[in-house]
Amino acid sequence: MTTRRIAVRAAWVLGEREGQQRLLPDHTVVVEGDRIADVTREPVAGAELIDVPGGIVVPGMINLHNHTLNAPLFRGIVDDLPRSATGPSKVYTILMPMGGMAVTELAPDELADLVALGLLEVAKSGATTLVDQFRPAQSCILDLARDMGLRFYGAPYMFSPPDAKTDAKILGSSKGSGEGQESFKAFHALFKQHHQGKDGRIQVILGPHASDSCGPEIFKEVDRLSRELGILATTHLAQSQAEVDAVKQRYGTDCTGYMQSCGLLRDGVIFAHGVFLTDDEIDRIAKAGAAIANCANVFLRGGRAAAYERFAARGAKVGLGTDAERMDFIAQMRTSGFVSKQLTGRGDAAPAAKLVKAATRDGADILGRSDLGRLVKGAKADLVAVDLMQPSIQPVRDPLRSLVWYASARDISAVMIDGKLVVRDGKYALGDERRIVERGARATRKIWELAASKGNMPRELMPEAIGQ
Numbered sequence: 001m002t003t004r005r006i007a008v009r010a011a012w013v014l015g016e017r018e019g020q021q022r023l024l025p026d027h028t029v030v031v032e033g034d035r036i037a038d039v040t041r042e043p044v045a046g047a048e049l050i051d052v053p054g055g056i057v058v059p060g061m062i063n064l065h066n067h068t069l070n071a072p073l074f075r076g077i078v079d080d081l082p083r084s085a086t087g088p089s090k091v092y093t094i095l096m097p098m099g100g101m102a103v104t105e106l107a108p109d110e111l112a113d114l115v116a117l118g119l120l121e122v123a124k125s126g127a128t129t130l131v132d133q134f135r136p137a138q139s140c141i142l143d144l145a146r147d148m149g150l151r152f153y154g155a156p157y158m159f160s161p162p163d164a165k166t167d168a169k170i171l172g173s174s175k176g177s178g179e180g181q182e183s184f185k186a187f188h189a190l191f192k193q194h195h196q197g198k199d200g201r202i203q204v205i206l207g208p209h210a211s212d213s214c215g216p217e218i219f220k221e222v223d224r225l226s227r228e229l230g231i232l233a234t235t236h237l238a239q240s241q242a243e244v245d246a247v248k249q250r251y252g253t254d255c256t257g258y259m260q261s262c263g264l265l266r267d268g269v270i271f272a273h274g275v276f277l278t279d280d281e282i283d284r285i286a287k288a289g290a291a292i293a294n295c296a297n298v299f300l301r302g303g304r305a306a307a308y309e310r311f312a313a314r315g316a317k318v319g320l321g322t323d324a325e326r327m328d329f330i331a332q333m334r335t336s337g338f339v340s341k342q343l344t345g346r347g348d349a350a351p352a353a354k355l356v357k358a359a360t361r362d363g364a365d366i367l368g369r370s371d372l373g374r375l376v377k378g379a380k381a382d383l384v385a386v387d388l389m390q391p392s393i394q395p396v397r398d399p400l401r402s403l404v405w406y407a408s409a410r411d412i413s414a415v416m417i418d419g420k421l422v423v424r425d426g427k428y429a430l431g432d433e434r435r436i437v438e439r440g441a442r443a444t445r446k447i448w449e450l451a452a453s454k455g456n457m458p459r460e461l462m463p464e465a466i467g468q
């Protein structure tokens with residue numbers, strides 16, 4: 001069998017020179033099979049040509065934290081809500097209950113339709129690798145990610161059962177996940193069925209939900225298992241003041257100290273958010289080698305600054321994620337930069353080149369993947385080509401600044417993952433995009449109607465409150 005050879009040519013390629021990302025004018029990325037065969041300025045013969053005149057090719061971006069189900073499910077639901085509608089944390093009053101409803105009330109094909117809509121958005125977002133926490137009852141996401149061409153790290157939720165020290169209302173959010181040892185049984189089943197090994201496109205990793213929903217027995221077993229299996233672990237940490245207060249009350253320490261006591265303050269662990277971490281906690285995380293997934297958009301929507309620069313300036317390993325907000329990864333870089341500039345009062349904070357590196361090379365390094373996040377010979381053929389010949393982007397003086405501050409996911413011309421074109425000429429190439437959108441929207445509306453009928457929709461979102 002002849003190996004497919006593809007050449008992706010653009011005005012700029014973000015390659016590498018001497019171990020550093022460098023813009024290479026008028027270069028071509030040559031792909032053979034699932035690997036990059038060359039990055040060259042010389043003419044390429046005998047290859048299928050993907051030409052992006054005036055555009056830029058960058059490494060596939062790494063989305064370090066996401067909930068695919070939530071993006072379509074809460075679109076227009078959690079926007080513009082006052083704090084009075086959600087209480088101390090919308091996670092346990094809206095997000096988790098409605099997510100649990102989706103995985104238990106929808107028919108299997110409807111749930112798959114909803115998940116496919118979120119994955120389609122990811123496929124067109126600029127992110128080629130996705131770390132996603134989900135309920136085991138939503139395990140269809142693993143097959144869908146495989147079939148839709150994504151590089152996927154799936155982290156099934158784990159929860160502790162309620163006890164005298166925990167909040168039953170919070171832990172009741174585990175619907176569709178199981179609690180205690182049931183969580184681990186679900187993980188082992190998914191790992192056995194879907195995990196493709198440390199270099200595989202589909203991986204199953206450990207995903208205890210959060211420091212206020214998992215007790216030490218869960219986290220300590222996660223630490224043991226992740227070391228034994230050689231896989232990553234990820235959890236939410238300090239995503240609300242209510243979580244910080246609960247950890248202090250239950251365990252007499254801060255969130256970072258709690259992770260340390262359970263063996264998870266170390267390399268190979270990704271903490272999502274960390275917005276309510278103290279500077280001292282960030283310093284401890286940096287020293288220990290754990291990583292932070294910074295998700296700016298989702299917190300900014302609720303009036304809270306989640307600043308990339310705050311973590312990076314203290315030496316922490318930090319990459320970017322979308323969480324449950326829109327998946328446009330270029331927009332995520334831009335918001336991360338703007339929030340950093342506003343919080344520090346410095347226009348030169350979080351510059352474009354640094355944000356692109358965070359989204360590519362840094363994210364890949366956090367995953368322990370030296371074959372991702374860079375366009376070099378021998379690396380996996382994951383790349384994104386962006387058309388900069390747009391009236392909202394031209395003229396281009398600095399292509400990385402133009403990419404981060406002026407482009408969007410709609411300007412993406414091509415996405416390649418594992419050497420396969422997932423997006424071509426701006427369109428999803430592996431399926432019927434319109435059909436996925438229509439079916440996913442239909443399944444989402446069904447949950448909205450169910451939530452309203454069962455009293456799970458905030459009164460501010462009922463038809464009479466919004467003038468429908």
